[in-house]
Amino acid sequence: MIRSLPCSRTYTATYRLYIILFYIFLIMPLITICVLAFNDSHYIALPWKGFSLDWFFANTNERLGLFEDVGLLLSVWISIKTGFFVALFSTIVGTLAALLFEEEEFRFKGALYFLAIAPLVIPGVVLGLSILLSSTSAGLYMEETFGIDVELLRPSFWLVVIGQFSFAATYVMLLVIARLKKFDRTLEEAGLSLRATRLQVIRLITLPFLRSAIFGAFIVAFLISFSNINTTIFLIGSDTTLPVDLYSRIKFSSTPVLNAVSFMIVAFISLAAIISFVLNRNKK
Amino acid sequence: MKKRGSTFYLLMIPVLLWLGVLIVIPHLDMLYRSFRFETDDWEMVFSLNNYLTFFSDQIYWLTFVKTALYSIGVTILAFVVTFPVAFYLTKVIGKKYSGFMTLLLLIPIWIGELVTVYGWMILLRDNGVINTFLLKIGLIDSPIEMLFTNFSMTIGLLYMSMLFMIVPMMSALDSMDDSLIEAASDLGASKWMIFRQIIIPYTTPGIVSGGIIVFMLVIGDYVVPTILGGKSSLWFTEQIYNKFLMSFNWNEGAAFGFLLLVLSSTIVWIALKLSGQKLDKVGS
Secondary structure, X not given: OOOOOOOOHHHHHHHHHHHHHHHHHHHHHHHHHHHHOOEOOOOOOOOOOOEOOHHHHOEOOOOEOHHHOHHHHHHHHHHHHHHHHHHHHHHXXXXXXXXXXXXXXXXXXXXXXXXXXXXXXXXXXXHHHXXXXXXXXXXXHHHXXXXXXXHHXXXXXXXXXXXXXXXXXXXXXXXXXXXXXXXXXXXHHXXXXXXXXXXXXXXXXXXXXXXXXXXXXXXXXXXHHHHOOOOHHHXXXXXXXXXXXXXXXXXXXXXXXXXXXXXXXXXXXXXXXHHHHHHHHHHO | OOOOOHHHHHHHHHHHHHHHHHHHHHHHHHHHHHOEEEOOOOOEEEOOHHHHHHHHOHHHHHHHHHHHHHHHHHHHHHHHHHHHHHHHHHHHOOHHHHHHHHHHHHHHHHHOHXXXXXXXXXXXXXXXXXXXXXXXXXXXXXXXXXXXXXHHHHHHHHHHHHHHHHXXXXXXXXXXXXXXXXXXXXXXXXXXXXXXXXXXXXHHHHHHHHHHHHHHHHHOOOHHHHHOOOOOOOOHHHHHHHHHHOOOOHHHHHXXXXXXXXXXXXXXXXXXXXXXXXXHHHHO
């Protein structure tokens, strides 16, 4: 059953077979995309017509490769921008929230903490539509009372950032709290007793300790933003993010360029994962 | 009560703004809007009409019930499929391999839902990889229709959510002392008894938090039902989306959104009560 206990051969073999099947199930869609990205065909699926890089570089009437497709490249760029701002804002606010809940005592702390983790149990669609509703109400109010048109409150780039931030901050907060729980509080007390102000202690002792967790949370927030569609779809204006662009292409006009984009994402993520794995292993 | 320093407010104000402006107000606004109804004379009045639409039209509440049951089913399925894997990686094989195998589990999470769902679409098409393979080896004579069915939808929902369950279960299993299992085994307990009476109770917190994440991802998902599910596989998020962006009936959409929120919160609450867990623990 476990490492130290002997087991019958059939049990071990069946178990191993199951694990192998599971991993096949896991990797199959990714391998398929990666292979078909190089298929010399006009259809996204089989049959295999030979190797080609057309769906990356071609620019003819019939085929428009990924690196020639201006619309697609623009949506990648918008997604990167969105991801950056979401990660930046949610890292700042999420870290502040983590410090607030771990280090301060105040009334209604439990209730406020409950609100802060609520985005975990609010469907992304509901989050998106409620922010759309209230921003439109606020926009209408601004226009009727002050006669000013606030662009921020209409579906737009910044509204997407705001919507994604509203739940990305929760994940950052939880990641930072997890690290804070391992923090040795006596270090802070030492700082305070040496007459440092509370802010100096946070800046010079706590934040440096949290540095790697905050950096990790930044990456996580970026990835959450980069792949989000459920919330984004309600808030999007004319600046289409990559997932929304891919979604509408899958739905209405799939060409193998989708395979090429997916291949790039798979390759990039796998490479990044392997690099971080090797770096972590060398540290130990 | 001691006097609060400026640091406290520095932490408190951004968090209050985040939760107040982006979580509390939008949801109150959604609730308010769900009771607004435009009469034939273009007048906005308070009414229950938006909710009555939901109950009077069979398609809405049938989809609602189906979404709820499917989400619970997929969550259970995700547990059954992934628990052996989590156990294998933490207790059966050595640390040497488990690191790399765990990394493989994380890659599809980071790649994001859209790309992996697209991969499944290519796999399951009539001229997709699986059908082509089955035809080649002569197991079937004509392609099996797999895409745009409840089957393909279930596969997609399972694939995109199950990995989020493995991680919390693995951390629960990791902290479990192997000697508990060894002791039980020495005393003559069968594998099933060890599983039921030792492993499951010990890992309940991990199972519950993983289960809630999976459930929320599935019930709030928009991508899988619209890409892999067919005309017959309606999903409640689809109907909310259509209310907003197809028929522009925002007030009705708000009512539907609120119903989805009530549904998911109720099921999560029941799950927490049944398992004796708390939501604050789920976060960590």
